[in-house]
Amino acid sequence: MSLKIVVCIKQVPVSNNLKINPITKNLIRSGEPGVMNPYDKNAIEAALRLKDEWGGEVVLLSMGPSDFEMTLRQGLAMGCDDAILLSSRKFGGADTLATGYVLAQAIKELGKVDLVLLGRQSIDADTSQVGPIVSEFLGWPQITFVSELSGHAKKGMTATRLLENMQQxxxxxxxxxxxxxxxxxxxxxxxxxNIQQSYQKNILIWDENNLSVDPNRIGLKGSPTVVRSVWAPEKEAKETTYLKGTPDEAVRELLIQMRASNLL
Incomplete structure (x- = not known):
């Protein structure tokens, strides 16, 4: 059972000093240092293990500015075969709905794809929405929060979902x-x-002209989510109490203060 697997990955920022567009209220991602979303590495590993067992190919797919290529090369260095970056000004400002739509249209453009893998969520937005949205636009079944995945005959698979209070x-x-x-x-x-070979592979850059997309469903136009305001939480200075005396005396004083604060 040879498989053509697409893994959708995302680059997430590593800095806390992020800039927000004052008009759109969206995060300015271009030029910001980033790393691959950690959950997406698990999706890549799952795809590579299926490829090792069943044969086939693994294609990486991401949407973002040109500097996202570094994250795609990291995936290629792990062993993926090809990578595509969906990059266009028209895609900018997309919420999860518009992002899922563009990813789904790109997957359709790839032709006969057997399986699409994503991390359970991204660590910057934490919505867990893009995977289900992609499945809806493709019209394919979705299986979320998967902790085990194996294939069986006739293009079928078995998955174990790890939920809050149960396994399914x-x-x-x-x-x-x-x-x-x-x-x-x-x-x-x-x-x-593999790192060396990853830089010898060509990353395809696709924009809206490479896809069959409705211009009203991409970027800001296709994003019904409206961010009214963004602000940083206020930093409050905490009072510090230094415990004096011997270590035993300090411990006793600490216990007294913790009990007084109902911490013990």
């Missing part, structure tokens, strides 16, 4: 969209050879 085992037919949890696996480290 599901059998499903391909094509499908799956979001994975970090408990699924331990992502591999890129080897020096």
């Amino acid at each position: 085992k599901i059998e499903f037919q391909l094509p499908a969209v799956v979001t994975v949890r970090s408990e699924m696996n331990e992502p591999r480290y890129p080897t020096p050879r």
